[in-house]
Every structure is written in C-alpha cells, then in structure tokens.
Amino acid sequence: MKKTKITLxxxxxxxxxxxVFTSKVSAEVIRxxxxxxxxxxxxxIILEEKISYDFEDVLRRGIxxxxxxxxxxxxxxxxxxxxxxxxxxxxxxxxxxxxDNKLTIKIIDSSRFISGIKEYTIMYRVWGSISYFNNFDEIxxxxxxxxxxxxxxxxxxSVILPNNxxxxxxxxxxxxxxxxxxxxxxxxxxxxSEKIFNAKEGITIAIGFQKGIVSPYYTEIKIxxxxxxxxxxxxxxxxxxxxFMYISWYKKGRNQKGTGIVVPQYDVFENxxxxxxxxxxxxxxxxxxxSAEIIYLATKGYIKIKQIDETCDNFLCLISKKxxxxxxxxxxGLLSNPFDKIIMKAxxxxxxxxxxxxxxxxxxNHFYKSIKYVTNxxxxxxxxxxxxxxxxxxxxxxxxxxxxxxxxxSILANNFLDIKKLIIFISSLVLSIIIYYIFDGMMTAKxxxxxxxxxxxxxxxxxxQIAEKDRLNFHNDPGKxxxxxxxxxxxxxxxxxEELWAKEFKGVYINQPKWYDxxxxxxxxxxxxxxxxxxxxxSTISLxxxxxxxxxx
Numbered sequence: 239m240k241k242t243k244i245t246l247x248x249x250x251x252x253x254x255x256x257x258v259f260t261s262k263v264s265a266e267v268i269r270x271x272x273x274x275x276x277x278x279x280x281x282x283i284i285l286e287e288k289i290s291y292d293f294e295d296v297l298r299r300g301i302x303x304x305x306x307x308x309x310x311x312x313x314x315x316x317x318x319x320x321x322x323x324x325x326x327x328x329x330x331x332x333x334x335x336x337x338d339n340k341l342t343i344k345i346i347d348s349s350r351f352i353s354g355i356k357e358y359t360i361m362y363r364v365w366g367s368i369s370y371f372n373n374f375d376e377i378x379x380x381x382x383x384x385x386x387x388x389x390x391x392x393x394x395x396s397v398i399l400p401n402n403x404x405x406x407x408x409x410x411x412x413x414x415x416x417x418x419x420x421x422x423x424x425x426x427x428x429x430x431s432e433k434i435f436n437a438k439e440g441i442t443i444a445i446g447f448q449k450g451i452v453s454p455y456y457t458e459i460k461i462x463x464x465x466x467x468x469x470x471x472x473x474x475x476x477x478x479x480x481x482f483m484y485i486s487w488y489k490k491g492r493n494q495k496g497t498g499i500v501v502p503q504y505d506v507f508e509n510x511x512x513x514x515x516x517x518x519x520x521x522x523x524x525x526x527x528x529s530a531e532i533i534y535l536a537t538k539g540y541i542k543i544k545q546i547d548e549t550c551d552n553f554l555c556l557i558s559k560k561x562x563x564x565x566x567x568x569x570x571g572l573l574s575n576p577f578d579k580i581i582m583k584a585x586x587x588x589x590x591x592x593x594x595x596x597x598x599x600x601x602x603n604h605f606y607k608s609i610k611y612v613t614n615x616x617x618x619x620x621x622x623x624x625x626x627x628x629x630x631x632x633x634x635x636x637x638x639x640x641x642x643x644x645x646x647x648s649i650l651a652n653n654f655l656d657i658k659k660l661i662i663f664i665s666s667l668v669l670s671i672i673i674y675y676i677f678d679g680m681m682t683a684k685x686x687x688x689x690x691x692x693x694x695x696x697x698x699x700x701x702x703q704i705a706e707k708d709r710l711n712f713h714n715d716p717g718k719x720x721x722x723x724x725x726x727x728x729x730x731x732x733x734x735x736e737e738l739w740a741k742e743f744k745g746v747y748i749n750q751p752k753w754y755d756x757x758x759x760x761x762x763x764x765x766x767x768x769x770x771x772x773x774x775x776x777s778t779i780s781l782x783x784x785x786x787x788x789x790x791x
Contacts, residue, residue, distance in 0.1 A: 382440030496689030740767020
C-alpha cells in the first residue's frame with residue numbers, strides 16, 4: 239500500500255514538471271492563397287498569386303514555390319517570372335532553378351531571418367498550359383499547387399478570359415493532385431473550397447471555352463518539329479510513290495508463270511506479227527521490232543523495198559549512208575492490225591495511195607511521232623488477245639511526270655529563295671520519278687497464256703540460230719525452202735539473228751525476193767542477210783532517232 243502511494247506521487251510530479259517546463263509548439267501555415275489567372279489572346283496565361291504565409295515564431299529566411307513544367311497532356315510548358323514582392327515591396331533577390339521538370343522559385347533573403355505573417359505576391363507568365371481539342375480549348379491548372387508541405391487555411395482562384403468570354407464548361411477539384419472531389423464555383427468565375435487543405439492538397443481547375451478565342455501556341459519542341467517537317471516533308475513524296483507503286487505492282491504487275499520449259503519451235507501461231515512477238519518477249523516494243531514489222535509487211539505484199547544510191551550526210555559529201563525507197567503495193571485499208579495501219583500511214587503519209595513512194599531518209603523528220611501510238615496499239619492488241627493482264631503505256635508516264643512537275647512548280651514558287659528546301663525538293667522529285675519508272679517498267683504483267691507464249695517464241699529463237707548440224711536432229715524441221723526463209727526472216731530480225739538465219743539458206747534461197755530490189759544482178763542470200771541487218775540498223779535510226787531527243791520514245 240505504501241509502495242502504491244509513492245508511485246502515484248511520482249507520476250503526478252512528472253506531469254507537473256512537463257506542463258511547467260514545456261514551451262509553446264509553433265507550426266507554419268498558409269493563411270490565405272489567392273490567385274488570379276488571366277487568359278491572354280496569344281494562348282499564354284498571366285498568374286498573380288498572393289500568399290499569406292505565417293511562420294509564427296519559427297525563424298526562416300523565406301519560402302520556395304515549385305511549379306511543374308508540363309501541362310495536363312504531359313507536354314512541356316514555358317514559364318517566365320515577371321515579379322516578386324514581399325510585404326508590398328519589390329523583392330529582387332529571388333532566384334529560379336529548373337530541376338526534374340519543375341521550376342523552383344526561391345524567395346529567400348540569406349542575410350536575415352523572418353518570422354510571423356508575411357505577404358508574398360508572385361506574378362509569372364505561362365505558355366503551353368492550354369490544351370486544344372476538336373470543339374473547344376481548355377485551361378487545366380493546379381491553381382493552389384499540391385506540393386506545399388504546410389496546411390492552407392483558405393484558398394480561392396479567379397479566372398479571367400479574354401474579351402469577357404464566358405466559359406462553356408467549368409470544373410473545380412480539391413484534395414491531392416488528380417483528385418476528383420468537386421469544389422465551389424461561383425457565378426463570378428471564382429473557384430474555392432471551405433475545407434482546410436492539409437499538406438500536398440490544393441485546388442485544380444478545368445475551364446473550357448470556344449475555339450478561336452486564343453491563337454494556338456506551339457512549344458519549342460513542336461516548333462522545331464514543324465521546322466524539320468517543313469524542310470524535309472518532300473522526302474515523303476518518294477516514300478508515298480514507292481508505297482503506291484508497290485501496291486499497284488503487287489496487284490497488277492506480277493507475271494504469271496509458264497511451264498518453265500523452252501524447246502525449239504518452227505513457226506508462229508495465231509498469225510502474230512513481229513511487233514506482237516517482240517512485245518511478248520520483251521514486255522515492250524523495241525526499236526528493231528518496227529524495222530522487222532516493215533519487212534513483215536513487205537513479205538505480205540504491202541511494200542516493195544528498193545536499195546537506192548547512197549545519200550550524202552553533209553554538203554561536202556564526205557560522209558554518205560545507204561538509203562531505201564518504199565513503194566506502196568496494196569491499199570492500207572486492207573490491213574487488219576491498227577498498229578500496221580499507223581506504220582503505213584506514217585511511211586506514206588495520211589491517205590497514201592497505191593503506187594506511192596517514200597524514202598527511209600525522209601521519215602527521219604516525222605516518223606518518231608508515231609512511235610507512241612504504235613506502242614499503245616500493240617499493247618491493246620496483246621491485252622485483247624489475253625497475253626497480258628496489264629501493259630504499261632506512255633500516256634500514264636506522261637500524266638504522272640506532268641503532275642509531279644506541276645506540283646513542283648507550285649511549291650517552288652513559294653520556296654524558291656530557300657536553297658536547302660529547293661535541293662531537298664528537287665532530289666525528292668527526281669527520286670519519285672525514278673521510282674515510278676522502275677515500277678512502271680515492271681508493271682507489264684503477262685497472263686499464264688502470255689508466259690507460255692514467251693517460252694514458245696524463245697524456242698523459235700533457239701531454232702532460228704541453230705547450226706545446220708544441230709538442225710538435222712529435229713524431226714519436225716520444216717526444211718529449207720524460200721517460203722520458210724521469208725516467213726521467219728522478220729522474226730529472226732527481232733532476235734538479231736537474221737544473218738545466222740540467212741547463212742542456213744545458202745544455196746537454197748537463190749532468187750532475190752519480189753518485195754526487195756538491191757540493183758544487183760548476182761543475188762546471194764548471205765549478203766542479203768547482212769543487208770537486212772543493215773536495213774534494221776538504218777531504219778531504227780531513221781524512225782526513232784528524233785524520239786530520243788524530243789522525249790517521245
């Protein structure tokens with residue numbers, strides 16, 4: 239019992255001493271945090287924050303204000319501190335620092351301590367705090383700042399839109415950052431809460447207004463990206479052209495497969511002309527194919543070809559060349575193929591009469607204009623006969639190139655002073671045209687029928703250049719006779735084996751053909767084969783030489 243009384247008295251003595259000697263406990267607090275947000279027409283906002291900070295009896299040198307440097311979309315923002323005042327007087331000792339995507343404003347005087355209630359006013363300007371949506375713009379701002387480590391007894395924020403525009407939507411939240419607890423919104427556009435904020439709690443506002451009130455602001459990163467895009471966007475042209483042409487080629491330009499086997503063949507089926515056979519073999523009309531077609535028309539009795547005296551190539555006659563004369567033997571209207579009619583009309587001019595005469599050298603000035611029409615007509619024929627599923631035509635190339643050139647002229651008109659942009663654009667344009675022509679050359683797609691026909695005519699080529707000792711091994715060889723020689727001669731010219739083909743008929747083909755006259759009394763088929771090679775070479779130059787220089791080939 240005695241021990242219990244001693245313990246009780248000891249406890250009472252301890253607590254008595256505690257209340258006698260314990261000093262008053264002080265706690266810092268923000269008594270009032272008021273801010274005004276002015277939304278400017280240039281999309282910036284000017285904030286004025288008035289902070290009534292109570293240090294009580296604690297000795298401090300000042301406060302630190304921290305502001306995140308990113309907006310609600312996590313995009314970077316820019317802040318410029320305009321002024322800082324302490325108790326109504328300008329405070330020019332403040333410093334700023336950026337660390338971890340945060341701006342730190344240190345309002346500290348290292349030369350003295352302060353305590354009690356101090357009134358701070360911070361004014362700063364922010365770019366990038368407004369977000370742009372399809373139907374409206376919005377300012378979303380952590381008005382009170384949720385990073386304070388002391389309680390805030392009172393807080394309110396007012397927002398002023400430019401030209402007295404009224405918000406289309408308003409929201410206000412309080413609590414910790416990203417809290418969705420609503421706070422008070424007055425008719426005068428003041429946002430507040432009656433609740434005392436604990437540490438790291440504050441007010442966040444979200445105000446929407448109609449588009450067109452403020453002009454869009456682009457961050458330095460966006461501006462830099464825009465500058466890069468504005469300079470290098472032409473690089474997208476060849477990429478787009480490549481993608482478009484690849485898709486087109488994948489859908490239309492892939493050849494179907496044949497048997498994969500080539501065996502010697504001895505004739506031409508479906509009455510295909512040399513131009514058509516050349517188109518099947520090469521996927522396009524070659525220059526020598528037109529020369530071979532002229533010989534083909536001669537063997538069919540439409541033309542007589544005569545070698546005439548050599549013509550001078552200059553007034554001193556130091557350089558001379560062979561020339562040929564064409565005589566029309568049948569009416570052009572009897573021809574069944576449109577491309578043959580085009581060739582004949584180009585040789586004898588429009589509406590040529592039977593008996594009309596023309597010279598090869600005279601065709602140099604105008605025949606090249608007909609090349610593209612011949613090419614397109616052959617393409618149509620092969621498409622109609624289903625040897626091809628797609629055949630590239632010159633008119634498509636011209637339209638594409640013309641379109642790119644018009645695009646280039648219109649853009650260069652606005653950027654001609656910028657040499658860097660000019661070089662990039664022209665390079666992209668040239669590359670786009672190259673890509674187009676590469677794919678366009680691959681766009682001619684054979685059908686299964688066309689693939690098998692190509693293998694067949696490769697077999698014909700093999701037969702035309704086979705030597706006599708090997709030819710005897712083929713049981714279906716039609717044999718050597720003038721008819722076989724003349725029928726296959728134009729096709730031998732397509733493959734450039736006319737001289738080899740003629741050598742095989744030495745001693746068999748002894749009479750000059752009715753459709754050809756070389757003014758020689760002694761006819762030799764070997765020499766004739768060489769003459770056909772010369773004719774092919776000369777006619778190719780005469781018919782197509784100007785096409786290269788005029789861009790019509």
